[in-house]
Amino acid sequence: MSVVPETSAAFERLLVAMRPRLHRYCARMVGSVIDGEDVLQDALIKAVEAQASAVDIGNPEGWLFRIAHNTALDFLRRRGRQEALRGIEEVDMIVDQLDAVESRQIAATSLRTFMRLPVAQRGSVILMDVLGCSLKEICEIMDCSLPAAKAALHRGRALLREMADEPDDTPRPALSDADRARLGAYVAHFNARDFDAIRAMISDDVRLDLVNKTHMRGKAEVSRYFGNYSKASDWHLVPGLVEGHPAILVFDPNVSGAGPKYFMLLGWAAGKVAAIRDFRHASYTIDGAEYSV
Secondary structure (H helix, E strand, C coil): CCCCCCCCHHHHHHHHHHHHHHHHHHHHHHCCHHHHHHHHHHHHHHHHHHHHHCCCCCCHHHHHHHHHHHHHHHHHHHCCCHHHCCCCCCCCCCCCCCCHHHHHHHHCCCHHHHCCCCHHHHHHHHHHHHCCCCHHHHHHHHCCCHHHHHHHHHHHHHHHHHHHCCCCCCCCCCCCHHHHHHHHHHHHHHHCCCHHHHHHHEEEEEEEEECCCEEEECHHHHHHHHHHHHCCCCCEEEEEEECCEEEEEEECCCCCCCCCCEEEEEEEECCEEEEEEECHHHHHHHCCCCEEC
């Protein structure tokens, strides 16, 4: 997103620095790295608007997390997930101390699993065990009492332990023949740097969202985007799936054995590419994403 000119340089730098951590929180709260980026963009817009009239923000990082938290709750409400928005009892309990192994296991929990926790438990576990926040910060971000934060954290961790023992029998998604064919053609032309063939595949009014960088519309404008890729050598495209969506995974051919750096999503209309969403400048979104090639 572009920060409005009135935004102070220090605040703009803070937004840039905080963006990956805020996305990590949003993605785990809503169960999707893709939706998490949408929530993050909404939260940053709200933060920029609020900062313009704010007198004094004592803890800017905590303030941004509070906005992100509330924006994620709004998203969940819009999605009709009221069943997850349950309250938590005000019970005082000692928060158990985790060893390093269990902390790493919780931090690596899948987004799908986090979504099975009630919102208060989900938020408290993510804030402490994934992002390293204190109980005091959790109370400020989630606007809850200390006993409530302790209770949510304790119960959330207990539920995750139970879920860790369950067999994972979730069906694995697969590309349809149609998606495999059209993604395969786009990827083959892209990897061959045959961008004239790619331009022939896109619609005249194609829309490009170069996430965290810029937006373009129309074949003429978007053609510049392909020109920039033609000058780079740090990419190799592979068709695949991200969170069950047909996607293009981007690897760095100069780094052997590494996972994808980021991904792209394509939208189609009348057999043409009508929308491109490229996460090159938002590579943090791959963190926690469920993908397959």
